[in-house]
Amino acid sequence: MSNAEHVPEKKSKAVKPRSTKRQRAEANPEKILDAAMDLMAEHGYAGTSMSMIRERSGYPVTSIYWHFGNKEKLLLAALERSALHAIDKDLDRKNKRFDEGDLIEGHARSDAEFLENPPPYMRLIFLIGLERRSLDPEVSSVIARIRQHGREVLTEEIIHVIRPGGQILPRDIAEELAQQLMAFGDGIFVASQLEPGRVDVLRCCRQQWLAMQAMAEKYLEAHRLQAK
Numbered sequence: 001m002s003n004a005e006h007v008p009e010k011k012s013k014a015v016k017p018r019s020t021k022r023q024r025a026e027a028n029p030e031k032i033l034d035a036a037m038d039l040m041a042e043h044g045y046a047g048t049s050m051s052m053i054r055e056r057s058g059y060p061v062t063s064i065y066w067h068f069g070n071k072e073k074l075l076l077a078a079l080e081r082s083a084l085h086a087i088d089k090d091l092d093r094k095n096k097r098f099d100e101g102d103l104i105e106g107h108a109r110s111d112a113e114f115l116e117n118p119p120p121y122m123r124l125i126f127l128i129g130l131e132r133r134s135l136d137p138e139v140s141s142v143i144a145r146i147r148q149h150g151r152e153v154l155t156e157e158i159i160h161v162i163r164p165g166g167q168i169l170p171r172d173i174a175e176e177l178a179q180q181l182m183a184f185g186d187g188i189f190v191a192s193q194l195e196p197g198r199v200d201v202l203r204c205c206r207q208q209w210l211a212m213q214a215m216a217e218k219y220l221e222a223h224r225l226q227a228k
Helices: 020-026 029-043 050-057 061-068 071-097 103-116 120-132 137-161 171-194 201-227
Strands: none
Touching (some): 061 071, 071 120, 103 201
16 A cells, blocks of 8 residues: 555535624625615515515525514615715705806706606605505604705705895795795606606796795795884
8 A cells, every 4th residue: 555545534624604693794784775775766665575685685684684673674774865865965966066156047957957867765755655654654754854854955055045135044934945945846846757758847946946035035024024
């Protein structure tokens, strides 16, 4: 026999499987939320399943449940995160583009761009809200938080843009106008979705900002009369 025949074979080390706890810890919640939002944009809220999220994210269902509890909480978290990000991104874009010049025209054009190419969350909150709002308090709360954030952003825009006679609007008037501006925006968005191509979105956005200007002047006049 050769010496090689007497050399004992080395046993290969067995690779220990990752524990369930480790798999859960390694799952990235941000990637799960991104996958959920992408799927909702493609298939709708009700049409998005946990198996689809598992496949798109690459994480096991146990990890997804561990981070978010259940499908409902995951989808709502993804919706709220996407909406707040889109609202803040739009505000940042406006701040960079419209520091000077005709602010009303600039914001009208920016709003038209936003409504003509709406982020996925907009269609989803209308569909979910109209179908399920009265049935599910958690859904209602998420939609309310999204819209409240939108109103707060609009309030700051109005204070910056609408200045009758150069006067900065009191916050309570700006908040009232933000409520009206959001309602007008809702109408423009729904009309443009129901009848694509038949609604002049830019013209509507321009008119709503001009209406805010006129309403602000009326509010200030009413305040002045009450102060006498």
